Amino acid sequence: MVTLVENAIMNAPTSSTHLLPAIAPRDVPQVLIDALKARFGERCSTAQIVREQHGRDESAYTTVPPPAAVVFAESTTDVADTVKLASQYSVPLIPFGVGSSLEGHLLAIQGGISIDVSRMSKLLRVNADDLTVTVQPGVTRKQLNDAIKNTGLFFPIDPGADASIGGMSATRASGTNAVRYGTMRENVLALEVVTASGEVIRTGTRAKKSAAGYDLTRLMVGSEGTLGVITEITLRLYPLPEAISAAVCSFPSIEAAVRTTIQVIQMGIPIARVELIDHNTVRMVNAHSKLGLREEPMLLMEFHGSPASVKEQAETVQDLASEQGGQAFEWASTPEARTKLWAARHNAYFAAIQSKPGCRAISTDTCVPISRLADCLLDSVAEADASGIPYFLVGHVGDGNFHFGYLIDPDKPQEREIAEALNHKLVKRALQLEGTCTGEHGVGLHKMDFLLAETGGGAVAMMRAIKHALDPKNIMNPGKIFSY
Numbered sequence: 001m002v003t004l005v006e007n008a009i010m011n012a013p014t015s016s017t018h019l020l021p022a023i024a025p026r027d028v029p030q031v032l033i034d035a036l037k038a039r040f041g042e043r044c045s046t047a048q049i050v051r052e053q054h055g056r057d058e059s060a061y062t063t064v065p066p067p068a069a070v071v072f073a074e075s076t077t078d079v080a081d082t083v084k085l086a087s088q089y090s091v092p093l094i095p096f097g098v099g100s101s102l103e104g105h106l107l108a109i110q111g112g113i114s115i116d117v118s119r120m121s122k123l124l125r126v127n128a129d130d131l132t133v134t135v136q137p138g139v140t141r142k143q144l145n146d147a148i149k150n151t152g153l154f155f156p157i158d159p160g161a162d163a164s165i166g167g168m169s170a171t172r173a174s175g176t177n178a179v180r181y182g183t184m185r186e187n188v189l190a191l192e193v194v195t196a197s198g199e200v201i202r203t204g205t206r207a208k209k210s211a212a213g214y215d216l217t218r219l220m221v222g223s224e225g226t227l228g229v230i231t232e233i234t235l236r237l238y239p240l241p242e243a244i245s246a247a248v249c250s251f252p253s254i255e256a257a258v259r260t261t262i263q264v265i266q267m268g269i270p271i272a273r274v275e276l277i278d279h280n281t282v283r284m285v286n287a288h289s290k291l292g293l294r295e296e297p298m299l300l301m302e303f304h305g306s307p308a309s310v311k312e313q314a315e316t317v318q319d320l321a322s323e324q325g326g327q328a329f330e331w332a333s334t335p336e337a338r339t340k341l342w343a344a345r346h347n348a349y350f351a352a353i354q355s356k357p358g359c360r361a362i363s364t365d366t367c368v369p370i371s372r373l374a375d376c377l378l379d380s381v382a383e384a385d386a387s388g389i390p391y392f393l394v395g396h397v398g399d400g401n402f403h404f405g406y407l408i409d410p411d412k413p414q415e416r417e418i419a420e421a422l423n424h425k426l427v428k429r430a431l432q433l434e435g436t437c438t439g440e441h442g443v444g445l446h447k448m449d450f451l452l453a454e455t456g457g458g459a460v461a462m463m464r465a466i467k468h469a470l471d472p473k474n475i476m477n478p479g480k481i482f483s484y
Contacts, residue, residue: 023479025111028068032089036071036113039081043072054114057099057106059446060362062410067094067108074119076192076200076231082115083229083475084198090473095225097138097164101171102363103444105224109479115229117166123147124232132189132206134234137166144235153237156181159440160346166230171442172222176345179265179398180272180304181238183440188221192232196471206234219466224442225477227470241272241304245314246338249326250296254278254381256324257297258374261397263320265370269313273302274398275345278381281352281392285344288351293344294328299397300345302338345394352392352405359407361392362419364446366430367401367439376433377402380426389418401439427453443481451482 036044045051046069055066073079086093092112099106108114120136123144127133128151135144140162144155157168159175167173169191174183181187190204203216220227251257254276261274277285277298286293299321303313318329332338353361368376377395384391384404395402404426406419427437427450437443437450452460460482467474467484474484 023110025065025108026090026092028091028111028113029089032085032091032113033069035085036069036082039085040071040078043074043078045070045072051114054094054096054099054106054116055108057101057104058361058363059102059104059107059444060360060408060410060416061104061107061445062360064107064109065111067112067114070096070114070116072116072119076120076194079115079117079120079194079229079231080198080200082113083194083196086113086475087197087473090475092475092478093229094477095166095170095229097167098140098162100161100163101167101444102441103438103446105171105442105444105477105480107445109445112475112478117229117231118164120166120231126151127206128153128237130206131237131239132234133237134190134232135165136232137164137169137230139165141165141168148237149240151237152240154240155187155235156238157184157187160349165233165235169221169230169233170223170225172440174396174399174401174440176273176275176396178396178401178440179274180270185218185221187236188217188233189236190234191217191220191230193220193228193230195228196473196476200231201228204234222442224444224480226467226480227476229476241310243307243310244272244302244304244333244338245310246273246300246302246332246341247314247318248293248328248330248341248344249299249301249318249321250294250328251299251321252296252325254297255374255378256326257299258377258397260299260317260321260324260326262370262373264317265398267316267320269316270305271301271313271317271398272304273300274396275300276393276395276397276402277344277348278393280390281348281394282344284351284355284392285347288354289343289347291344298344299326300341348392348394349405352407356390356407356409358409359390360410361405361407362416362423363403363405363441364423364426365401365403365439365441366427366435366437367399368430368433368435370398370400372433372435373397373400373402376426376429376435379429380404380422383422383425387418387422389415389422396439399439400435403441445480448480448482 051066121138156177408415
């Protein structure tokens with residue numbers, strides 16, 4: 001018997017060709033632009049180059065009209081005043097951090113105003129005794145860790161890009177450390193949010209837990225700017241480990257690397273990071289970063305704890321890897337050596353883009369239960385190899401999450417169609433294995449159809465009802481996650 005979810009998957013479009021929804025941009029009246037310029041002066045820009053910068057992200061959408069204006073906010077009051085003016089004229093408002101999103105989150109598909117919060121970059125409070133910190137949304141993850149390193153604490157969420165904390169909260173980001181430290185969902189304790197009416201509200205507290213009312217913090221984390229503008233974030237911090245050791249290990253096949261990962265997780269080894277890079281990506285990174293890594297599937301691992309526990313974890317993992325044919329272990333315990341080892345992972349996206357000049361990457365990610373990871377990943381690799389489309393593959397495989405980037409010529413529609421067909425098959429497979437259509441990129445524009453396949457019509461209707469209730473004029477980043 002075909003379930004409702006299976007039926008939705010089978011009837012989802014076979015490709016999403018990065019054509020924008022057929023919705024005419026809303027009019028942005030000159031009176032609104034004049035009001036914004038009167039309020040913000042030079043911090044409201046209608047310059048073409050500034051608008052174009054704020055009208056694109058790292059997604060494969062390439063022909064999107066830019067917003068009508070860009071407001072550079074420096075305070076919560078600035079954000080609230082901008083929202084009130086946008087609400088008065090029913091004009092869309094799109095929050096902007098550093099522009100690193102991958103699924104079209106920042107695109108002004110219905111026109112409107114971009115509100116740039118990158119200048120809201122203050123670290124407001126560090127409560128070291130309680131292991132918390134409160135920041136403005138424009139603070140990036142690297143800035144945060146540089147600012148708190150003298151406290152002996154760190155913030156572990158690392159999506160690869162030096163994303164802003166506001167953007168990471170809005171997209172429910174995770175990254176390389178998620179297998180041990182969780183995602184933004186687990187590490188955001190409280191928020192300050194400007195709602196669609198311009199009201200400033202607070203959700204959550206610095207307490208480790210609460211049973212008070214609806215969990216509005218979790219509602220806002222992952223809302224992708226569709227319910228409000230995040231203006232303040234309180235985060236959970238962690239003590240810097242006493243000892244850190246990193247390692248890379250090459251494998252004869254992707255399957256061997258994945259089987260090793262599954263054994264590590266199922267044995268309960270508290271590994272901090274375990275990342276997969278396929279041989280294509282290793283080759284690209286070697287060329288980009290002038291490294292000499294073996295061009296074979298590779299696991300990059302990191303261990304946190306006391307010197308004794310780190311040593312024990314590493315030895316156990318090395319034994320498990322050796323049973324699967326893992327070899328060429330390279331260990332690093334100094335910060336400089338670890339940085340060099342991790343360059344392969346952190347430079348993967350840019351190395352791939354430079355491997356095919358002029359290309360665009362159609363990036364996608366899924367996440368499945370760890371026991372189904374090999375089934376999902378290996379079939380997806382076989383399809384990608386057979387397609388003839390160059391690709392890169394990286395994965396936070398310790399939590400069942402992996403990413404493909406299909407490298408296409410944006411001027412060749414047939415390449416885009418092939419890449420989108422691969423993406424559809426990958427997501428369909430993940431959903432059939434009781435996984436998700438996106439482990440960390442978010443829905444944005446690109447995965448709206450897949451959200452319906454994953455959650456079902458009833459759940460999407462509930463999300464839409466929440467959106468209607470909190471944003472009745474549909475001005476907060478409209479057209480993302482689901483249609484209004």
